[in-house]
Amino acid sequence: MHRRHCIRSSIVTGLFAVAGALGAPVQVQAQGSNDAFPKRAVTLIVPFPAGGPSDALARGFAQQMGKRLGQAVVVENLAGAGGTIGLTKVVRAAPDGYTLGFGTIGTHVANVALYKKLPYDPIADFQPVGLAGSAPMLLLGKASLPANNLREFVAWLGASKDGASYGSAGVGSISHYGCVLLLAALKVSVTHVPYKGVAPAMNDLMGGQTDFMCDQTTTALPQVAGGKIKALAVLSSSRLPQLPNVATAGEAGYPLNVQAWNAIFAPRGTPAPVMARLTAALTEAAADPDFRKQMQAVGVDLPSGGGAAPAVVTGLITRGLRDDVPALKAKVDTLD
Numbered sequence: 001m002h003r004r005h006c007i008r009s010s011i012v013t014g015l016f017a018v019a020g021a022l023g024a025p026v027q028v029q030a031q032g033s034n035d036a037f038p039k040r041a042v043t044l045i046v047p048f049p050a051g052g053p054s055d056a057l058a059r060g061f062a063q064q065m066g067k068r069l070g071q072a073v074v075v076e077n078l079a080g081a082g083g084t085i086g087l088t089k090v091v092r093a094a095p096d097g098y099t100l101g102f103g104t105i106g107t108h109v110a111n112v113a114l115y116k117k118l119p120y121d122p123i124a125d126f127q128p129v130g131l132a133g134s135a136p137m138l139l140l141g142k143a144s145l146p147a148n149n150l151r152e153f154v155a156w157l158g159a160s161k162d163g164a165s166y167g168s169a170g171v172g173s174i175s176h177y178g179c180v181l182l183l184a185a186l187k188v189s190v191t192h193v194p195y196k197g198v199a200p201a202m203n204d205l206m207g208g209q210t211d212f213m214c215d216q217t218t219t220a221l222p223q224v225a226g227g228k229i230k231a232l233a234v235l236s237s238s239r240l241p242q243l244p245n246v247a248t249a250g251e252a253g254y255p256l257n258v259q260a261w262n263a264i265f266a267p268r269g270t271p272a273p274v275m276a277r278l279t280a281a282l283t284e285a286a287a288d289p290d291f292r293k294q295m296q297a298v299g300v301d302l303p304s305g306g307g308a309a310p311a312v313v314t315g316l317i318t319r320g321l322r323d324d325v326p327a328l329k330a331k332v333d334t335l336d
Helices: 002-021 053-069 081-092 105-114 150-163 174-186 198-207 217-225 272-286 289-296 310-323 325-331
Strands: 042-046 073-077 099-104 126-142 165-168 191-194 212-216 229-234 259-267
Touching (some): 042 053, 042 081, 053 073, 053 099, 053 217, 053 259, 053 272, 053 289, 081 099, 081 105, 081 259, 099 105, 105 259, 105 325, 126 150, 126 198, 126 217, 126 272, 126 310, 150 229, 165 174, 165 198, 174 191, 174 325, 198 212, 198 217, 198 229, 212 217, 259 272, 272 289, 310 325
Parallel strands (some): 165 212
Antiparallel strands (some): 126 212, 126 229, 126 259
């Protein structure tokens, strides 16, 4: 019991250290502004528990955007149901720019397939402020797993799939989405163990209670570097500079390109001048050299040039709904 407590404390501390390294407290106060918007604090709802990869990135943007908006940006964690609870609050908020949501490929694409009925429409109910960054996904194994790459993992899984299990941050989370796509490509079904956030899922992977997990580099890289878990494969199309010896799934014969993207959204109907102000603040934040350097260290790519534009986010959602959701729906009954 003491050992499990120490492991849990270690990972939660480490996850908050990511947010701390970004200089991103829960609330950030900047100098006042004479512009019409904003005249008071802006709330950024993160629909996941504090300490996870999306939360860390959201806090970084809250800090950076607060400087440029001239008002506090307050992060509110409202977790549950794969992010749908928090984003439902965003949809129902006044469309005035003072309530924003931090959405992901999970909340706006995967949940369409993984939930029979969503309380929001991923396109019709939101206006994208802009893309907030993307991170590759990794296939991770517990330290004692008798496999060191994807080919060995496939062989191990074939021999022990009935007793194997994988953890995730919850149904509809990015970590769940990544493993569903991977297992669909491998054409196997494995027991899914959903947790209430990345921290407890990673905790049990490190403790050996689950066998593997699919997660973003943001939280995975420090644990891999510490030897607490194994990186078995990169689930995106290119190898990572931080893990040059870890091959992609495509190199093992399973072409995947699972990229976890994050974006900031406002409720539909938010006035155009307010949207323009928010998008400008996000774009400027993403271009900050120190912020970019901090995020690159944990494998997160911040958009540059026009890469943060709202239209980019709409395109990502549209392509995901067209290309990924049908396959996910076909597998959702067999790959829970």
